[in-house]
Amino acid sequence: MEVNCETIKHLAQLSNFSMSDKQAEKLTGDLKNIINYISELDKLDTDGIEPTYQVFEMENVWRDDEILPQDADREQLLALTKEEKDHQIKVPKVL
Amino acid sequence: MKYYPTIGIECHVQLSTKTKLFSEVDNDARGKEPNSCVSPVCYALPGMLPRLNGEAIKYAIRAGRAMNCEINAQSRFDRKHYFYPDSPKGYQITQFYHPIIGAGYVELPSGTKIRIEHAHLEGDAGKLTHFDNYSLVDLNRVDTPLIEIVSMPDIHSAKDAHDYCKELWRLMRYAKVTYGDLYNGNMRFDVNVSLAPEGSDKLGTRAEVKNLNSFRSVERAVEYEIARQTKILEAGEKVVQETRGWSDATGKTTGQRSKEEAKDYRYMPEPDLPPINLSRQFINDESAKLSMMPSDYREKFGQTIPTDILEILLDYPELMETMNGIDEKHVTMIANLFTSVLLAEEKSAEYLNDLPDTKKLNDLAEMNEKKELSSTATKEVFLSLFDPQMKGRDTKTIAKELGLIQENDLGALEAIVDAVLKKPETKKAQDDFRNGEEKVIGFLVGQVMKESKGKANPSAVQQILRDKLK
Numbered sequence: 001m002e003v004n005c006e007t008i009k010h011l012a013q014l015s016n017f018s019m020s021d022k023q024a025e026k027l028t029g030d031l032k033n034i035i036n037y038i039s040e041l042d043k044l045d046t047d048g049i050e051p052t053y054q055v056f057e058m059e060n061v062w063r064d065d066e067i068l069p070q071d072a073d074r075e076q077l078l079a080l081t082k083e084e085k086d087h088q089i090k091v092p093k094v095l
Numbered sequence: 096m097k098y099y100p101t102i103g104i105e106c107h108v109q110l111s112t113k114t115k116l117f118s119e120v121d122n123d124a125r126g127k128e129p130n131s132c133v134s135p136v137c138y139a140l141p142g143m144l145p146r147l148n149g150e151a152i153k154y155a156i157r158a159g160r161a162m163n164c165e166i167n168a169q170s171r172f173d174r175k176h177y178f179y180p181d182s183p184k185g186y187q188i189t190q191f192y193h194p195i196i197g198a199g200y201v202e203l204p205s206g207t208k209i210r211i212e213h214a215h216l217e218g219d220a221g222k223l224t225h226f227d228n229y230s231l232v233d234l235n236r237v238d239t240p241l242i243e244i245v246s247m248p249d250i251h252s253a254k255d256a257h258d259y260c261k262e263l264w265r266l267m268r269y270a271k272v273t274y275g276d277l278y279n280g281n282m283r284f285d286v287n288v289s290l291a292p293e294g295s296d297k298l299g300t301r302a303e304v305k306n307l308n309s310f311r312s313v314e315r316a317v318e319y320e321i322a323r324q325t326k327i328l329e330a331g332e333k334v335v336q337e338t339r340g341w342s343d344a345t346g347k348t349t350g351q352r353s354k355e356e357a358k359d360y361r362y363m364p365e366p367d368l369p370p371i372n373l374s375r376q377f378i379n380d381e382s383a384k385l386s387m388m389p390s391d392y393r394e395k396f397g398q399t400i401p402t403d404i405l406e407i408l409l410d411y412p413e414l415m416e417t418m419n420g421i422d423e424k425h426v427t428m429i430a431n432l433f434t435s436v437l438l439a440e441e442k443s444a445e446y447l448n449d450l451p452d453t454k455k456l457n458d459l460a461e462m463n464e465k466k467e468l469s470s471t472a473t474k475e476v477f478l479s480l481f482d483p484q485m486k487g488r489d490t491k492t493i494a495k496e497l498g499l500i501q502e503n504d505l506g507a508l509e510a511i512v513d514a515v516l517k518k519p520e521t522k523k524a525q526d527d528f529r530n531g532e533e534k535v536i537g538f539l540v541g542q543v544m545k546e547s548k549g550k551a552n553p554s555a556v557q558q559i560l561r562d563k564l565k
Contacts, residue, residue, distance in 0.1 A: 014359060015185070016178045053171060058369040065112050065150035068119035070134040077138050078130060088129045088231035091180045094223065 003031050098290040098328060100321045101298055102250035104259060104313075105285040108242045108267050109219065110154045111274050116218045116240040117145035117188065124235035125279065137221075137237040139183040145367050151240040152371060154272040155195045155216050156381040158242050161270035161388060162211050162263075164199025168373045170215075172365035180232050181220040189217035189243075191362045195371065196242070201266065202390055203258045204406055210247035217241050242272070248287070248298065253321065257314035260284055264310070265389050269412050277308055284313050288320040290328060299324070300334040304341050304348050316341045319348055387419070399423070400430045407434050413447055420453030425460035432477050446481040455480050458490035465503070466552050472499035501552040505559070508543075508551055512559045515542045528564050536560060 005024050008031065012019040019027075074087065083090040115122045118136035136143045159166050173191040194215035200208045218238040224231045244263060250256050264282055268275040275281055289301035302324070304316045319341075324334050339348040387395075389409050396405055396418065408414050414433050421429045437443055459480065463473040476494045479485045485493050494500050502508055515521055521542055524535045536557060543556045 010359075014176070014178060014361070053364045054366060054369060056369065059372045061369045062147040062149035062152065062371075063119065065114050065148055066119060067114055067121050070118070070120055072135050072138075072140075074128075074130050074133065077133055077135070080138070080140075085229075085231060086129070087131075088224070088233050089180070091230050091232055093225065093228050094180055094230050 001035055003028060003035060096329070097293040098299075098321075098325055099293045099295075100251055100317075101248045101289050101291065101301075102252075102256050102317060103248040103287040103301075104246045104250065104256060105287075106244045106246075106260065106263055107219075107283045107285075108158065108244065108263075108273050109281045110151055110158075110240040110242065110272050112148055112150045112154060112240055114148055114150075115238040116148050116151050116216070117238045119146065122239055124239075127235065129231075129233035129235060132235045133237065137183070137234050139185070145188060145238075145365075147368055148240065151216060152195065152373070153381045154240070154270075155214075155242055156373075156378055157270040157385055158244075158267060158272045159196035159199065159214060160382045160385055161266040161272075162196075162199045162201050162214070162244070164211055164214065165197035166373070166378045166382075167193065167195055167197050168375070168378070169193060169370060170195040171370045172216075172368045173362050174365050175360045175362055177360060179220075180230065181223050182237070183221075183234065187217060187220065188238075188365055188368070190215035192364075193370075196244075201246075201259060201262050203255065203262055204393070205255075205258065207255060207258075209249045209255070209259050212245045212247050214242050214244040217243060253314045253317040256286060256317045257310045260313050261310045262389070265409060265412075269388050270385060277310075280308055283308050286313055286316060286320075288317055288324065290321065290324045290334070299328075300336050302334060302336065302348070303338050305338055305351075307341055309343075312341060312343055315343075315346060316348055319346065323348070387415070389415075392418075396426065396430075399426045401427075404430050404434050407438070411438075411447060413450060417450050417453055417456070420457075422457050422460070425457060425464075428460050428463065429456050432474065436474050436477055437481070440478065440481075442481075449481075449483075451480040455490045462490065462494065462500075466555075467500050467503060468494060469499075469501055469552075472497075472501070475499060498548070498550070500550060502547050502550045503552050503555060505555070508547075508555055509559055511546050511551065512543055512556065512563060515539070515546050516563065518542075525564060 005021070005028050008024045008027050009019060012024070078084045078087065078089070081089045112122055114120060115134070115137070118134035120134040120137065121127075121132045124132045136145055156166050170190055171193040172188050174186040175189050175191060176186040178185060194213045196214035198213065199211040201211060202208050219236050219241050221232055221234040221237045224233070246259065250259055264275055264277070267273045267282070273281050284307040286304045286307060287301045288304070289299040291297060291299040302320060304320060307313050307316055320339075327334050335350070338351050340351050341348050392409060392415050393405065400408070408418065408430060418426065418430065437446060440446065459468070459473060459477055462468045462476075463470070468476060472494070475497060476490060476499060479493050479497065480490065488496075502511070516525065521539060524538050527535045528539070539560050540553055540556050543560070544551055544553060
């Protein structure tokens, strides 16, 4: 997989991160190294092997459909936001 | 050149489970304050773990079976990444690679079959309200369970698009998986429209109209798109592949500028939710809970109830369930009363919540058939059956209390007729009738009806009069 400054900037944009060219360059180098390291795995023949989705081998973990008290209430949760208005979270204009 | 339209539809259905898909918080935010039905999971607080609602899996099985779909024993969740304030997680938990509902089909009232590609479970996003220079976020809707139903491109007209959406709405309500309140966005439709030269085996470039919330707007948006794209193609230009918005007010779709990057969702398996692996028994048990579907009712009543009336009744699963308990000979009559009297009533929505039992309705039809109730009286008694104040009473008692039972007792009727014929003011009419003036019989019947305070059966009265005036 080809990683360059463009890839990094693209990912940053998708996640709404601001990123300077300098930061992007540094990250490009880091990520290249990481991917290089992991690429060792490409040498293995994995044909016909089921992908590993998770390592705990659990399945069918679900709960009953009953309302339970939550650890945090509306006021506590809204208190975490930068700005609120009429019990809603105020954000810069989108659209 | 003639162009042939091809339409595919994605439909989001909000499930009416008690709690949300990934936390034990109230899923019914109707009439509740913003951000009052939220949990740390909805807020995506660090360390939060989604906890899957088992009921949503059962709902998905029923929804899938209602569309004649295979239920996949194995399914998994994936993360679909995007950055937008309606989703604090930064991704939507959905089923991209292994959906719970496989291929099936929906049969339209016309008999046309629209194939279902697949359907999957996912969490809804929050709601944004836009103001001049800011937006407000309400997270009540975050993680409301959704089923997204993806059709094959089997639809080729605006009418079929309309009928398909409406039939989905019916199926989801018969399967009891949603409130089906379109006005409040319980079902939302994304419609893909493309045009290709007639006879071509390749599909044209498509435009997608997003977020339609009525069957009528689906139909109108498709009509508009077919006309718009035809014009473009006829001018020798190219249709742009894009997302378009619909306005009910202007009746037009308009292009929505969206960044190219927006389509880069970077799907990955959801590591917080173990896979689902359903036994055949589990799937069968849940499927068995489905009662009769619209197609079953069409088969059962297609010969007795006229199609236009049946199609109206099919919008009301509760009425169809009641129809099941109506004696066969009374089916047409009760169906007519439902459509022409009950549904025309102002309070019909309220009445539909608490229908009278089928015995009362059968008794009513029986009384009408025996001519104990005139057709006007039948309608009146019928409506009274829905009146909360009349509830505990049987049909006959109500009819008596309203004084609507027709006098059919021939002895009693004869006595009334005799009394009328003795009145001097009817003398002339009697003579006229004997002299062959046929139409004065109406006057005499009227006099008897008046004397009986409207309770006499007019055709019986006429017969008695004719016998007596021979």
